[in-house]
Amino acid sequence: MIEERINFLLTALIKISQSYSDKKIVYPLLQDNLDKLDLNFAVLLRHWAKNYFAGENLYNAQTVAAAAAIGNFCTLIGQFPHGNIADNLDIAIACCEVIEIIFTREEYPIEWAISKLNLGNAYGNRIYGDPTENREKAIAAYQDALKIYSREEYPIEWAETQTNLIPLYSAKIKHIKKDDNYVNLDKLVSICNAVLEIFTLYRYIEKWVIVKNNLASLYCDTPHRNLSNNFELAIDIYKEVLGVLNKESFTEECANTHMNMGIAYDKRVQGDRQENFNLAVQAYQNSLKFYTRDNYPFTYAILQNNLGNAYRDQGLATSAINYYWLALEIHTHTAYPNESLRASRNLGNTAFKSGYWDEAIKGYSIAIKAVETSRSWIKSESRRQKILEESIGIYESMVQACINAGQIEKAFEYSERSRSKRLVDLMASNNLYQSGEIPPAVAELLQQYEELQQIIGKERQSHKSENNRSDTRAAWEAYNEAIALLETQKQQVWENLRREDPVLAGEIQVNPLSLSEIQKLIDQPNTAILSFYTTNSDTHIFVVQKDQITLHTCTGQGLNTLQGWIEQNWLLPYRDEPKKWETQINSILCELAERLQISQLISQHLQGIEELILVPHLLLHQIPFAALPTGEYQEYLGDKFLIRYTPSCQILEFCQQRNNVGTFNGTSLEYGTVEDAEDNLPCARFEGEKLAQMYNIPSENRLIGSSQATSKNYRQLAQQVQVLHSCHHAQSCLDNPLESQLKLAQDSSITLGQLMTPSWRLPQLVEVFLSCCETNLGTPSLTDDILTLSTGFLCAGARSVVSTLWSVNDLATALFSIFYYQQRQEGKNRPEALQKAQIKLRDFKKVDLNKIFHEVEAKEKKLIVNRKKYPSDSIEYQQWKFEYNMYAQLNRRIKEIENSTQQFPFSDPHYWAAFICHGLR
Known part of the structure; x- marks a missing residue:
């Protein structure tokens, strides 16, 4: 197979050279060898070129000719409309990388510039990878070309390069504040006009048309308060272009202009709505006379999606859906995920609005696969999260559509599929690292991360120890700027670290769980999973038992009415007015119990249930469900049920898959404590002493006070014991959760970011008790990722973590901890010991x-x-x-x-x- 591909490559390069890159000669050859044009071909091309050029004088005629042929192959394959276009573009990128070995800027400036143009074209149209990253690489390549192609020396080439840059700049400014778009639009219009002058002067009609189309698209696509007038400007430009093209015979340019005009008419604000629709459809049909399914399948599919939009906007849902399906026949989620997402989301939304639930489910199902395919192609964790955040509404609509269709099982599976994906990725990776060696590249980045953390700690300690009252404002700002710079460096190391991650690299795949797999996590007939999910309109509570699933819907308790209410009445008051928040806890929890219909939930769904596994959603992660009143006299939910939490069922499965360590009652487990790390919590010191007496904890397993409880000693202890009890200060960082920290001796700390790296491998940990403030306080992102110190220990290897939702009273915490461990000594499991300890503390006189x-x-x-x-x-x-x-x-x-x-x-x-x-x- 390798030999066949090399022979094909050599044949293609010879034909390109002999025919002077004539498409009529080269494209049939490519068409006959579609099976060879894949990503493996790109790899082989790099390997072949490396060997070929290695034995040659880089500047002899034969080598230069070979490089020129590869450059022309790059142009041709980048424009080839058949086969897998995504693969074609990556082959073009490989060609550019190869010929840059020969065509350096110093020796071959023009050839180097041409190579940069081709690279820009390939990245500008690239389908694989991160669209934002591809766009930036394309812009950089074109800007490199402009270092050679100045307007004065190479006006045509300068204009062509600017033509390619305009749509990329346009895409970039769509996300900028609208107030800035006047300036940005004016700048791009100015560039377009400068380019048009050159193409008009040299009578480059074909290129003039492209720029005119770009200019019109700018008016249509750039967010602007005069958008209505801009559509009229765009339509006038398209009419002008078509008037010129009718006199000439540029068929493809004519078809492209008709396609763009169709979009403008469909979005048009002025004029009669029905007439605009008719004009849009006619423009698309004119375009399809050239862009047929056989000859231009990719563009044909775009036109089908555009037709679907036009019919959708007229309220003609059935016709719109049919067009979307035609688009999806070409734009599959595996080959073209971005285009597939666009068409399938349009299909799902159109069907949903019309109440066609089965069609909506089919559309959203493809859209979700497209989102997850796009996400799997990206190595940047932040970009993966962004993709998910931008698409989270699809999961929400899917859940609602399934519920409306009576498909409760499917609704639950998709609600689970949407949650805590970042945390799931981290846990999947760390589970892999638990049993394997850390690769050298990862180890080096981990060292950098730890070193930066130590530098930050030293900076803070040094600043704290000085007499800061005498600090000038300039000195204080300089200190803050220095810390901010270090934090930024650390964040970049984290991002680089995640790029090396086996999950992000696609080496391992985390598959979503089915209902039956989730039900296997329930090991008792009297246990139920309560999984909460809030949509725009309602909050749904899935009640999952070993042999059934039911649904309880809190109608009207949607994202604004419930989640927004929790933010305004719980989270913000806690952050801004903690004393006031403390006095309002009871009344807020009473109202929340009514909003969640707790009494009806119990009577209708939880008869015979004794234990609840809670899977909260969004800000419900911050709610102490044990303190919700049930409606019975002075009874709380925590009195009636044993309660434990999990961010998602997938994470609960990770915990269950970890090998059991020690016996149930803990008699063979080794305990360790970290006590009063900063010498200012006498209750914590007493708490640690009591636990040491109860479990005969040896002194070497106790880190007491500022002389012992350092971050280095903490890590060593955590690697040795099976039960770790931390009683000292901690702090949640709501705006940057990775900086949430366990505060330890000598101004050192352990951050959540550290806990979530592979360097924290704690496979032997059975239980962690974080008897500290705010160890499970966090604000989940749109993707429902709850990143807290508690979930950090789960990520590091712990099977169970007891943590806190807010800043706790130190004396009450000491008592609670003592009561909890007394129950554990008696053989109670964790949720049972927690329940008994809470009741005992509540009733304590x-x-x-x-x-x-x-x-x-x-x-x-x-x-x-x-x-x-x-x-x-x-x-x-x-x-x-x-x-x-x-x-x-x-x-x-x-x-x-x-x-x-x-x-x-x-x-x-x-x-x-x-x-x-x-x-x-």
């Missing part, structure tokens, strides 16, 4: 404080006696002082509560409801 903290007052008194035992300048005295202050502070906290009027000091949900459990039971 202030008179019972002395039972737990009885030694605190005695310890303080004993320390007072030892006040004069050590010289005031000795190390022993400093140690005594620290210990005394800790017990004194703790004792004051206890006395404050004992002296309060509240009989049950921790009964409010603010104290007990923040704790949630992710992962396995």
Whole structure:
């Protein structure tokens, strides 16, 4: 097969040379060898050229002729309308890469410029890869060509290059603020006019037509407050062009102009609507006289989609759908995902609006495959997320269409398919790394990431230790700018790191789960998955059990009415007015329970259920479901059901697939604690001491205070133990979740970004308890990715994580942790221990404080006696002082509560409801 391809390549190059690149001679040869024109051919071309040119004098006549033939092959294959156009364009790119070895700018400036033009053409039309990245590479290639093609020396070539740049610049400015588009549009119109002067002067009618079409398209496509008038300008230009073309005979240019005119008439604001429709359809039909399915299938399919749009805009849904299907026969999701997405989304939306649910489902199904194909072609994580965000409405419409069609199983599967894809990718990659060596390229990037994190930590520590009150504003701004630059560098390293990821590289595929696969995750008949999904209009709750699925719909609780309400009444008040938010928790949760119809949900769907696995959606991730009232007298959802969370069922499956470590009751597990890392949480210090007593935790497994609880020691401990308990400060970063951090000794920290890299491989971790503030606080993106310190530990290898939804009270947290581990010692599973601990903390009386903290007052008194035992300048005295202050502070906290009027000091949900459990039971 390789030999056949090489013979074909040599034959093609000879024919190109002998025929002076005559399409009538070369294209039949390409047509007869379509089976050889694929991505493997591009690889072979590079390999063959490398070997061929390696043995030649790079500047002899034969080598230059070969390079010229490859350059001409590049032009021809880039314009070849048959076979797999996506592959053709990548072959053209390979040709450009090959001939640049010979045609350097210094030795062959003109040939180099031609190669750059071809490269720009290939990237400008490229189908594979990231469209934004392709566009930028095309622009860069054309700009390189302009370094040779100045307007003064090479006016024609300058004009041709600018002609290619105009649509790329136009595509770029579509996303710029509308106020700026006056300037951008004026600049591009000015360039068009300059180019038109040259083509008019030299009577290049064909190229004049192309620029005129580009100018008209600019008027149609650029967002602008005078868009209505701009359509009229565009239509006048198309009429002018067709008037010229009728006198000449440029058939393809004429067909292209008719196609563009059809778009302008379809979008036209002025004039009679029916007349505009008729004119648009007539223009498309005129174009199809040239762009037939047999000769120009790609453009033919674009015209079918355009016809579909015209009929859709007239309310003729059935005809529109038929045209979209004709387009999709050519624009399949595997070959042309971007075009396939456009046509299939149009089909789905048109059918949805008309209530044709089966047709809508078929359309959206193709659209989702196209989105996921496009996403799989991209190595940039940020761009993959952008693709998903831009298309998330398709999943939402698909779910709603399935529900409307009564296909509840399919609706649930697609709701799952849409969520937490970034987190799923990360977990899939890290699962792969758990058992394998980290590749050298990844290891080098990991080292860079860690080094930047250390530099940032040192900068902050240094700045904090100085007397910052004397800082000038300039000094403060310089510090912030330095930190921002380091953060930007770190973000770039993260992006490069992700580009090396086996999932993003396409080496492993994460397939969505079916309903039956998800049901296998339910191991008890009295367990149900509650999966929430909010569409524009409603919030749907899928209730999945081992042998059935039902649906509960909260009508009218859509994205604005529910998710927007949660943002305004829960998240923003917590962030901006925490004290006020604290006083409103009960009333907000009561209203939310009504909005989610919790009492009806229980009575209609949850009879006989004892455990809930919650899959929240968007801001529901931030809600303490255990504290939602059920409608029964003083009963919470957490009283009635054991509750655990998972970001998605796929992530729960990852946790289940991890090998079991240790026994259920924990007697053979090794425990480790990280306590009071900054020496300012006496309750956390007491909490750690109690846990150490309960589990006989050896001193080497306890990192206590600022002398021990460093990030380096934390990582070593996390790699050794099976149960890790962290009781110290933490902080969520809502605007940049990867910078959420566990705050440790000496101003060091562990960020979520670090936890989510392959360097944090913790396959032996059974359970992590993050007894810190905000360890599951985050604002999910449109794609429902909840990136928090809690999910970071799941990503690193933990099977279960207990975490917090907000900034928790340190004394209440210490009590809760002690109660939780008492339940675990008795053999309770995680959600059961969580439930019992919450109830115990809620019912805890202030008179019972002395039972737990009885030694605190005695310890303080004993320390007072030892006040004069050590010289005031000795190390022993400093140690005594620290210990005394800790017990004194703790004792004051206890006395404050004992002296309060509240009989049950921790009964409010603010104290007990923040704790949630992710992962396995």
